[in-house]
Every structure is written in structure tokens, then in C-alpha cells.
Amino acid sequence: MNIQAYIESGILESYVLGHTNANETVEVENLAKQYPLIEEEINAIRHSLEMYASQFACQPPVELKERVLHVLDDLATEDAEATSNIIFVPSSNNSFRYAAVWVLLAMSLVANVVLFYRWQTSSDQVLALESEKQQLAATKANYQQQLALVEHPSTEKIILQGQTIAPQAKAVVYWNTQTQEVLLSTLHLPQPSATQQYQLWAIVEGKPIDAGLIDTLDSPSLMKSFQQAMAFAISLEPKGGSSTATGPKGQIYVMGFVKHI
């Protein structure tokens, strides 16, 4: 470090005159601490300039002192008021700043609440959409499975015709004789009462075998699988259905025979 060159550079004069930028100021102050020669030079420059400036000293108008002290007095009063009411009443001196702080705080709080609410709503919506998406995916898989079953070359389409109790009633059974899956579809049946439920039966070797309870008339559903069957029938049973052992207790609404048998 060439101290002399640094002193000659004029940066110390700039520093004393307040013309150095933040980095230069820090640099000068650090070097002044390190090198007494630099510190001495700064003090000398400062002192010379102050003395130079002092030679222009002139008395201000007499009334100016009172005016200045009066302004300071007002500041002190405002300050005292602000201190005594520091919790709720901002000082008028800083009232704008305090007001701004309160307004910003309030705005920030409102914004937080709004954003939190929106975030929560969005989050709920995302969850709902996610669940809906899963449901759709499941439905799609379901339909694909049903379509695959319906289109399968080994699938028999059996139309169950309305019996005497309900001649207009109708249902369709798709039975894949290879995979043994049974799909019940196109249910045109009178709505059962709350205590009753339709049940599908497979007639195997002349005996009705429970093929599953029908939960809904609105969409196709996979029923129990069968290796063999000669016919399918739907009866109206008490809620919960009947067992193979007892056989259908209620009346048969629709029935259809498997063709190839």
C-alpha cells in the first residue's frame, strides 16, 4: 500500500467533502484506522476546510434564534405527546409514517386473509378435482372393462323379457362364457320400494343360484361369475336378498334363456 500515493489521489478531500460513495467511504475509514498518517491527513483537511468556512461566519438576524428554538420546542412537545400516547396515538410529527405503517399493516393483514382464503379454496378445489379425476378414471376403467366384455367374441347377449307381473320390464345380461364374467345392463324395471331389492339369479341345472343383488337400475354392473347357466332371471326380494338355499322368495320380473343351451 503506497500511502503517499493514496493521499495524493485526492480521495481524502472527496471524503471530507462528503463526495465519496459508500464503498470508498468504508475504504477510507478502514485505512484511516490502519494508517495514522491517513487519519492525520483527513483531520488536517477537515480542520483547514472548517477554518476556511468559519472565516465567512456572520451573525444571523437576532430573531432567527427565537424562531429556530420555537420550532424545536414544538418538536419536543410533539415528541412528549407521542411518548405519552405511544401505544395508540401516533405523534403528529411522525403521524404520516405511523399512519402509513398502520395502513400497510392493515392492508397486509387483509391481503393475508384473502390470500389464505383463496389458497384454502384453491386447495379444496384441487382436492375436489383430484377426487373427481380419480372417480372419472375409475368410471372410465369400468366402462372399458364393460365394453371389452360386451365386445368379447365369447360373450353371449341374453335379453331378459318381462314376465306377467311386468310385461314391459326388460334387462340384458352379457355373459362371457370364457372369462365367466356376467354384466347386467339396460335395466327397465319398476322402481322397488325402500324395503325391497331386485336380485339376479342364474339358473344352473334347473336351480336358481344367487347371482348378486342389484344396487342400482341406472348403470350396468358386474355380477357374480358363472361357469355355466341355462337362463338368467331377476326377482324382487326383500331388502338384502335371498340365499341360494331358500331360492327367490319374490316374483320373477324378467327372465331370458341362454341361446346355445
Next chain:
Amino acid sequence: MSKRKTVIAEESLVTLLKNKDQRGFSILYDNYSAALYGVIIKIVRSEEVAADVMQDAFVKIWKNIEGYDTSKGALFTWILNVARNTAIDKLRSQEFQNTQRNQDLDAHIHVIDSQGGSELEVDAMGLSKVVEQLKPEQKQVIDLLYFKGYTQEEVSKEYGIPLGTVKTRVKAAITFLRKYIK
């Protein structure tokens, strides 16, 4: 200049000021207002504006005295900087430049008045002879830096003086002042 000065240890004065004690500000005013006012009027060149700047400077001192650190320099250095910066800010403000355009004549009268007034003070301080001996080109550079708030680069640009020459003149002026001012 010395008519109402109060002798007080700087440390005690600073304590009074930091406590926002009005007596402290009264003493500060008595002891330093002439020096501050002289610099302010030299910068803004109008008594009316100088009074406003003086008031603003004291308000700044009042508000920022907490931040004044005795270890960083003398109180006078600090308040002189506050006053000088306030005046230079005023000088550069648009408002000031607009009003001065219409008050050029007034300003000249004020300047003559205040310069006339200040010369007596200079004599009282025994500095005038030293300053008189300062070469005009050195005095010009110092005045531009100190009273106009120019940087050395700005002086070089505005007055077409090479930067090196500006620096040499500043150095020479300060060396000269150092030698004669104690």
C-alpha cells in the same frame, strides 16, 4: 461573534443535546450559529432562504443527534456538515432554482450585505490575511467544492480544468491553510 458564547465542555453539550434539552440547543445556537449561518448564506446567497435553511438544519440536528457519535469527530464538524448539506440540497432543489430566477437582484443585494458583514468577522478571527494570500485559482476550487457542493470531477468538467490540476490546486490550498491556520 463572541457576544453570547457559552463556555461548556463539548461532552456536556452533547449530553444535553442527546437528552433533547432545550438549554443545549440554545447554547449550540449561541456558539455555532454565526459559523453555520455564514456558510449557509455563502451557499444559498439569500437571507430569507438562509433563515429557512438554518431552521431546517437545526431540526435535522435535533432529530439526528442520537446518531451522532463523538468518537467519529467533533460536534462542530458534524453540525457544519448538516448545515452545509442542507444548504446545498436547497441550492439544488427545483423550488429554489425557480424562485431565484425572479429574485436575482435581491440575491445580489443580500450577497453584498452579507459579505460586507462577514469581513468584520474575518478580521476578528484573524484569518482574512491568510485567506487573502490564497491564490485565486485555489480559492475558486475550494469555494466550488465547499460552497457549491461540486465534486472534483464536476469542477474539472464545468470549468474545463484538467482533473489533475483540480486535485493539485485543492492540495495546495489545503497545505497552505494547514500551515497558517491552527
